[in-house]
Amino acid sequence: MISVLFAVLTALSNGSASVLQRRAALNVPDRDAMRVSLIGHLLRQKVWLAGIALVIVAAVCQAVALATGPIAVVQPIFVIELPATLLLAGFVMRVRVPRPVWFGAAAVTAGLALGMASAAPGGGSATVRGAAWVPALILTGLFEAALIAGARATRGNSRAALLGLAAACGYALTAALMKDAMARLSDGGGVALLESWQLYATAVAGVGALFLLQNALQAGSLVAVQPCLTLGDALISVLYGVTLFGEELRTGWWLLPELLALGLITAGCVELARSPLAAGNAASPSRTRRVK
Numbered sequence: 001m002i003s004v005l006f007a008v009l010t011a012l013s014n015g016s017a018s019v020l021q022r023r024a025a026l027n028v029p030d031r032d033a034m035r036v037s038l039i040g041h042l043l044r045q046k047v048w049l050a051g052i053a054l055v056i057v058a059a060v061c062q063a064v065a066l067a068t069g070p071i072a073v074v075q076p077i078f079v080i081e082l083p084a085t086l087l088l089a090g091f092v093m094r095v096r097v098p099r100p101v102w103f104g105a106a107a108v109t110a111g112l113a114l115g116m117a118s119a120a121p122g123g124g125s126a127t128v129r130g131a132a133w134v135p136a137l138i139l140t141g142l143f144e145a146a147l148i149a150g151a152r153a154t155r156g157n158s159r160a161a162l163l164g165l166a167a168a169c170g171y172a173l174t175a176a177l178m179k180d181a182m183a184r185l186s187d188g189g190g191v192a193l194l195e196s197w198q199l200y201a202t203a204v205a206g207v208g209a210l211f212l213l214q215n216a217l218q219a220g221s222l223v224a225v226q227p228c229l230t231l232g233d234a235l236i237s238v239l240y241g242v243t244l245f246g247e248e249l250r251t252g253w254w255l256l257p258e259l260l261a262l263g264l265i266t267a268g269c270v271e272l273a274r275s276p277l278a279a280g281n282a283a284s285p286s287r288t289r290r291v292k
Contacts, residue, residue, distance in 0.1 A: 002064070002065075002068045002069075003064075003065045003066075003068040003069025003070075003073065003074055004065075004069070004073070004074075004077065005065075006061045006062070006064040006065035006068070007061075007062075007065040007069070007073075007074045007075075007077040007078065008077060008080070008084075009057075009058075009061040010058045010061040010062045010065060010078060010081075011077060011078045011079075011080050011081035011084060012081065012084050012085065013054045013055070013057045013058035013061065014054070014055070014058045014078065014081045015081030015082050015084060015085030015086075016051075016054050016085045017051040017052070017054035017055045017058065020047050020048065020050050020051035020054070055210065059206070062074075062175065062178065063178055063182055066175060066178055066179040066182055067179070067182035067183070067185070067186065070121055070122060070123070070124055070241060070245070070247050071124075071175060071176060071179050071237055071238075071240060071241035071245060071247065072119075072121035072122075072124075072237070072238045072241035072242065072247040072249065073116075073121050073122070074175070074237075075172065075175055075233060075234055075237030075238065075241075076112065076115065076116065076121075076234040076237070076238065077112070078230070078233060078234065079108055079111070079112050079230050079231070079234055079265050079269070080108060080109065080112060081230070082108070082226055082230065082269060082272045082273065083101075083104060083105035083108045083109065083268065083272055084105075086101050086104075086105070086272055086275055087101070087105060098275060098276075100271050100274075100275065101271075101272060101275050103268075103271060104267075104268040104269070104270075104271035104272035104275070105268065105272065106268070107264045107265070107267050107268030107271070108264070108265050108268035108269060108272070109268075110264055111260075111261040111262070111263070111264030111265035111268060112261070112265065114257055114258075114260065114261040114264065115257075115258055115261030115262065115265070117257075118250060118254050118257040118258045118261060119238075119249045119250055119254065119258055120249070120250050121238070121241065121247055121248070121249050122247065122248060123246065123247055123248045124241060124245040124246040124247030124248065125245055125246055126179070126183035126186070126245075127180055127183040127184070127187075127245075128176075128180050128244045128245065132243075132244055133244070136176075136240070136243065136244055140169060140173055143169060144166055144169055144170070147162050147163070147165055147166040147169070148162075148163070148166055148212075150162050151163045151166065151215075151219075155219070156219065156220050157219075157220035157221055157223075157224035158220075158224075159216075159219040159220060160216045160217070160219040160220025160221065160224040160225045161216075161220070161224045161225065161228050162228075163212050163213075163215050163216035163219060163225075164213070164216040164224065164225035164226070164227075164228035164229045164232070165228040165229070165232045166212045166216075167209050167210075167212040167213040167216055167229055168209075168228060168229045168230075168231075168232025168233040168236060169209075169232060169236050170205055170206075170208050170209025170212055171206075171209045171229075171233050172232070172233050172236035172237040172239075172240060173205045173209075173236075173240070174202055174205040174206040174209055175233075175237055175240070176237070176240040176241075176244060176245075177198045177201050177202040177205055178198075178202045179245070180196075180198045180244075181193060181196050181198040181199045181202055184196045184198070213225075213229070216229070221273075222273045223270060223273040223274050225273075226269055226270075226272070226273040227266055227269040227270055227273065230265070230269050231262070231265060231266060231269065234265075
């Protein structure tokens with residue numbers, strides 16, 4: 001229950017951060033895409049700094065969640081980050097939440113519940129055994145390189161989707177490294193944690209994923225980025241959990257409801273990302289009947 005609670009808190013913080021960072025990225029010139037100068041523009045915006053503060057809160061909550069539960073349980077819960085954030089935004093801004101947002105939130109929630117019940121993730125070890133990290137890091141690097149190369153060859157929402165998936169892969173890798181590092185904290189205390197390479201690799205992977213996400217949000221709309229980011233993070237994290245930590249999922253005919261769950265989550269994320277609330281629009285939906 002502790003891991004689930006902190007996973008939910010992580011999702012709330014991450015979802016809010018994505019919306020704030022998207023608002024900040026709208027003001028960045030196209031010439032700064034995929035350059036370090038992009039971060040310089042963002043650092044001058046208070047809304048982006050608020051988003052980064054939420055990212056830090058999310059990182060702390062995620063560390064606690066991963067230290068107390070399997071990665072295949074914790075990471076998929078993060079798909080609720082967008083619906084939870086939009087519903088909270090509507091409450092805070094005192095605007096009527098559009099009906100499509102409620103439908104999207106229901107689809108994501110139902111998909112998550114169906115997927116978790118069907119896959120029944122569990123088991124596994126707290127640490128990665130032997131040299132299993134070597135092939136995992138090589139394959140991850142090749143996958144990231146291919147996505148970034150494809151993104152540089154395109155523009156608009158296609159680039160945003162590819163970079164969003166690259167960021168998702170980076171965040172999934174960060175979670176796997178973080179879980180391995182936190183296990184060393186539990187086994188050997190603070191000294192063992194500081195001596196582990198996983199701790200420093202977590203920081204590098206997290207910063208890289210954040211940089212890719214900023215470029216994704218600058219390149220295209222949230223509706224192009226969010227589904228790739230949300231689903232990619234969940235699915236790649238589950239893959240890391242199974243291959244690195246030995247966690248188990250149901251297969252066979254259980255794949256049918258699992259695929260249905262993915263469809264529900266995808267449809268819900270797309271609908272939610274199209275909402276004016278996701279774009280940071282505080283105007284009352286009652287004055288704009290059609291959702292963008």
